[in-house]
Every structure is written in structure tokens, then in C-alpha cells.
Amino acid sequence: MDFLGLHQANHSFYSRRQTILGYLLSMLLVSSGSLADEVAPPHFSLADLSLEQLANIEVTSVARKNALLSESPTSIFVITQSDIRRSGANSLPEVLRMAPNLQVAQVDAYRYAISARGFNGSVSNKLQVLIDGRMVYTPLFSGVFWDAQEVMLEDVERIEIISGPAAAIWGANAVNGVINIITRSAGNTAGGLISAGAGNMEANVAARYGNKLGENADYRIYAKFLNRQPSERADGGDQEDGWDSLQTGFRIDWQSGADNLQLQGDAYSGEIELPAPGHRETAGANLLLHWRRELGVNEGVAVSAYYDYTSRDYPGIFAEHLRSYSIDFRYHFQPLPAHSVQWGMDYREAKDSINNTPVLAFLPATKNLSWYSLFVQDEIKLSEKLLLTLDARVERNDYSGTEFMPAARLAWYIDNKQLLWGAVSRAVRTPSRIDSDFYSPGLEPYLIAGGDGFESETAQVYELGYRQSLQAVNWSITAFYAEYDDLRTVEPNSMGAFTLANGLTGVSQGIETWGSWRLSDSWQLNAGLLIQQQRFNLKSSSADLNNGESEGNDPSHQWKLRSQWDIADDKQLDITVRRVGALPQPEVPAYVAVDARIAWQWRRDIELALTGRNLFDGQHPEFGTSPLRTEVERSVYLSIRWQQ
């Protein structure tokens, strides 16, 4: 790895960072002395959690050295299994709508635009998305094909959504956020489960079975099938984009003493309808092995490796086959009482082959990409109340060489109910195939002719957050300010065509806030609000074809209210109201959607539920250009769930 090169490349950044860091640290030093003699726990009180939540805290998780989420000094929102179930959602993107710090817009029957802190688009590219540690964004465009990323929702333990950069721990591409989907260990999904449902827009059936596998191991297997009806345009025209997908998988967890071994895999195949004869096809399979060993109370080691294959065939447009391999090593220990150190390294390789068409081409059509990186994080307990986290990742990629992603984070646990934190981070969105190798049309003369020399997009992010956890009320607020540089533009070249370049800078700022209020044992209210603003400036050298407007199409605000009410021991009523502000370019009007679900535990093992979406709204668009875009319709869905 070229560490010297790194030093030079980041010269200006480096010296500035040192000043900020020095300042931050000296402030700490002054304040820590006076706090030294006060006694207070350096963490939030767990006593505000419910009995169920307490019973679900992992107490020996070592791999990524999971700290308790309520204490982590980031803008993190957690969706639990109970939230997923009560939402009535049947796909990951629909589940993600619950997160106040994510923008989720349905593009058509199978595509979603999902992002954090702006920059939303159907090929948005600044999120890290992991399913049990497996990266699911594609090196084709650094974004996610959401139709190919499903899980058995009943087996999800929780989904952690971090808005803001978190590159050191989670990897490059975690520029604007991380979505971390964690499924339950096989020991926690014993027995049989069947869920099935149908409505005017979709039908789903899923089954899982789990059991013991000898003395120390457990396994589960599952299969799910889903069908989505084609979406409609405003004029009622059929988009002919209905799709269905079949997915199956397994997971084995083995525990012996201090060793934990986890082996899991999935395989899927999907078919999307087309207006023309034929259909689009997706398929894939993955296998993941995760081993961790506890070496002591505060020491542990973990190794993960996975193989992932995906293919996608859009007749007449393009077809892609992609094989990825990854291996990741992590170690954490406590070298000194006040230092909690974690470091690790990983290597990832992706080999793709693309069948180019006259419409578009990726050149070369076959490419092997590799990434290797090293990260370290030190959590320094400056006093009983102050925790300083310094971390950094160095990553080497084939396009832009070596990238450096450092961050400093300071948490002040004011008392066991309040946390005030601040962070300064540098994040990098490294180039992907589309930035450098994209040609259109697929034959000469090209109109868009690649992006030779495309550099990484960078972000310098400042965050300030506060969180309070009282008996019945929990709430959190984060303010962010981010400066982006070298964002993607389409520039005219001397040949009369266009190439991709880094001609845009931007500033994004906003506030994310959410909270929950437990009015009684049977009723909880949740609310979330996001207010944001993005401004872009073309560099003087740029003559961007899109006039600097292509990076994202974001609302200035969105809010949501969710009520979770247990009407009786065996009946639940959940109502969600959410509003998303208007999108500027292309214009999409603001909308309010009301969703409701009523569930009845008919017998100990059988639950019946009726879910309605967009109850007071015939249909509304969420993304895309009028009049050809999809409008999301009112839907009703009846489901039954049997759990042994």
C-alpha cells in the first residue's frame, strides 16, 4: 500500500485536520479535569428499556464489538423485529420507510430510490448497505439493486440505520449512511413459521423451519416467494413492470466455549415483466462464513468471508454477471483500562462481465476490481463521562488509488439520561464502473465516452447530536453540515461528446430528529422529522450537461408519526402518517400517506392481520418524471402467520 502517496494526496486536508483535532483535544483536556471527581455511569441507563428489549440485548457480542446502540454517539435509528412485524411491510425498502433518517421513494413496481441526507436517486451511490456483514451495493454504480436484496423479514433481529459517515468501521461508501441488516442467530429461530398474504398489489408466502443440530449447533432453512402487481401511471396506464421472485436460504450457528461459527447462504431468482416480449431476469447466490472467538471479557477476534454471485439480464439494454469475494479480519482488545481498541483489515475482489448492447456499454466489458483496506479505532475514556473515539480507514482501490477516511468523535454522557456528542469525519465515495467505464450508445461514435481519470467524491462532515432517555420518552436530535467535493458531472470533451468528471461541489445541511413516547404499557407514539437543504456549485472548469442538478432529487423536509397500540392482549392497531415534501427536479408533488394495520392473535400460534396503505389517497407519485412515472396506489393486504 502506498502510504507515502496518501500523505501527499491529502496534504492540505491533513494539516487542517490536525488543527481541528488539536483544538478538540485541548478542549477535552481542560474539561476532563473538573469532571474527574464526579461519579456517574459512563453510559445510558438500560432501565428505560422494556423487559422484552432487555431480554434481547446481546451480552457477549464480540465481532464488531457492538456497543449498546442507545449509547453510541452517532445518528442511529434502530428498527426492531417487533417494529417490522407491526409495520405490515413485506419488503426491505418498505420496512426502511420507518427510519426517519432515510429517504425512501418507490420508483416503480420493483425499484426504489433510497438514500440518507439527500442525494437520492434510483442509482444513488453514497450508502453502505450490509446484510449480516455482506456488502450488497454493486461496484457497477455503488448503489443497491433493491429488488435483489431480500431477507426473511420474520428472521431479522434488527436493522440499524446510521445517517452520516461511518467509513472506518463499515467501509468506504458509508459516506451518507449505513444500513446494517442483522438476522437472528439460528438458535433464536427454532420451530416452524409460515406466513402468507395477498392483496390488490402483492402476494407473499414464506416459510421457515429451525431446529437443533447436535449439541452445540442450530440451523434454520427458509424459502419465500413474492409477487408484485404491475404499477400504474397517473393516466391509469399499466407500466407492465410486475415481478416475482423466489428466494431460499439457510443459516447454521455453532457455539462451543468461546468460539462462535456462523455459516449462511441464500439463493434467489426473479423475473420482471416487460412491455415488450420477454422479461428481465435476476438471479444470485451467496455463502457467508463468520467465525468469532472471545479471548477475554474485552478481547475478541473475528473473521468473515463470503462469496456472492449476482446476475441481471435486461434484454436489449445490458446483462451483467458479477462474482465478489471478500475476507475480513477484526480484532479488539483493551490494551489499557481506558482504551478500547479495534482494528482490522479486509480484502475484496469483484469480477464482472457485461454483455454490452447497442444502447450502452461498459468498457472493458470484463473487469477485475480489488479493494484492500486497513482500519483502526480507539475509544478513549477520558473520564467517567467523556468518551473520545478516533478512527481511520485506509483503502486502496483500482480507480483512485489510496484513500484515507479518518474521523474523530466525542461523546459526553452528561448523566445517565443524556448524551451530547459531536463528530468530524472525512468520507470518500470511491469510483465505480459507471463513473469510469460507461459508454453510450454502445457503439462508436459515443455520446458519453467513459470517465477516464474520474476521482473519488469526498465529503467533510460535521455533526452535533443530543439524545435523552427518560422513563417514558426517548428522543434524539442531530444537526449536520457537510461539504462535498468532486461530485460527478457530465462534461463536454473536445471530440464533441461527453465524459464523466468531478466538476461539482456541494453543501448539505440539516436536522434529523426522532423520538418515542410510551404513554402506557399498551400504547407508544413515535415521531420523526428531517429538514434538509442541499446546494450545489459547478466548479469554474465545469460545463456540466445537467447543470449540477443530477446528484439528487430531495425533499426539503419529511416527517412521520407512528402509533403502536395494543388494543387488547390479542389485538394490535398500528397507524402511520408520513409526509414527504415536494421534490424539485424532476418535480414531484408533496404527499401524505396514511398506513394502518390491525392484527388479531386468533390462537396462540396464529395471527391474522389486515394492512392498508395510502388509505386516503387514490395514488401519488414518489419519484421520476411525469407523465410516464409510476404512481403508488392504495393497497389492502390480508395476511396470516402461523408460528409454532
Place this chain on the structure above:
Amino acid sequence: MKRYTAVTSAKVLLLCFICSLSWSQEVATEARVKAAFLYKFCNYIRWPVTVFPDAQSPLKIAVINDDVMAHELQHVVYDRIVAGRNVEVYSFSSVSELEGMHVIYVAGEKFMQVHQVLTLLLEKPVLTVTEITNGKRVGMINFVIENDRVRFDIEKHYAEKSGLKLGAQLLSVARKVSTSD
């Protein structure tokens, strides 16, 4: 200028490092979860009124054999109220002076000690909590670790015999509820 900043930062870092050495290790998550549970249990249990001298007298929790846990619990209950009562935490290293306690938590697996406590408190309105992994004699509530999580089993008959009432929610979260020997 740049050099100066770098040197200063290094010094500051070093100082931070040194001053941070004196701070103790974090309490293990397991102990924290158990402490939180102990407090939460109190919210779902009804004691006979007679066990409290008056309406203001505090609810007393005794922790036997675990200072760290007692300290943690102290933090948990700090400024918290259970059914209108303050909560007080006492730490003991042996079985003594348990008179007047409402909850007794015996840490560890010293069978003789657990046996002694349970025998002493048999059919008395005191919630007994243990963390026995492989023994028959357990408290009314016994912690178990299952799939890396802290769960608990309830010996409902013991609790009932002693005059304690257990809330339905507590019973529903329990891993196992025994209603007879």
C-alpha cells in the same frame, strides 16, 4: 506552523492517554443488563403492604457477592421510584442482616450460600433472584444466558406461597414459568 500544531497535538494526545489510564474498566454488559432487570422486576411485583413500615419507606434491594453489580444497580435506581417508593441498594459479602429487604439477589453459584438464603427466606415475602446454571435450588427468578442474551425463569409457586404477586407482563417475558416442583 504546521510542525508546531503537530507537536502540540501529539503532546495533548499523550496527556489524554496518561490521564485516562486511571479510569476503571467498563462494567460488562451482562452485569448491566441484570442490574436493569432487577430494577424492572420491582415494577411488576406487588408486595403485601405489611412489608413496608409506612407509605414513604423505601424498597430495599440486597446484592450478595457482587460489588460491581451493586454499584451498577445503585446507578440504575438513582432518582428512580417504584410504586411511589425510593429504591435503596445494599451490598453484602455474606448472608447477614437481610431483615427488612424486599429483593435479594445472590450472585454467583455458591450453592451453600444460595441454599442458606433460600431456606432463610422460605415463604417470606422477599423476592429472591439467583443466577444458577445447573442446580435445582434457584430463587423465585433465576437468570440464564441463552443465545448470548440474559433471560430469566420464574418459579411462580415459590413467589405465590410467599405472598408476592407477579404481573402478567413479567410472566410473559420469562423464558419458562414453573408452577409446581
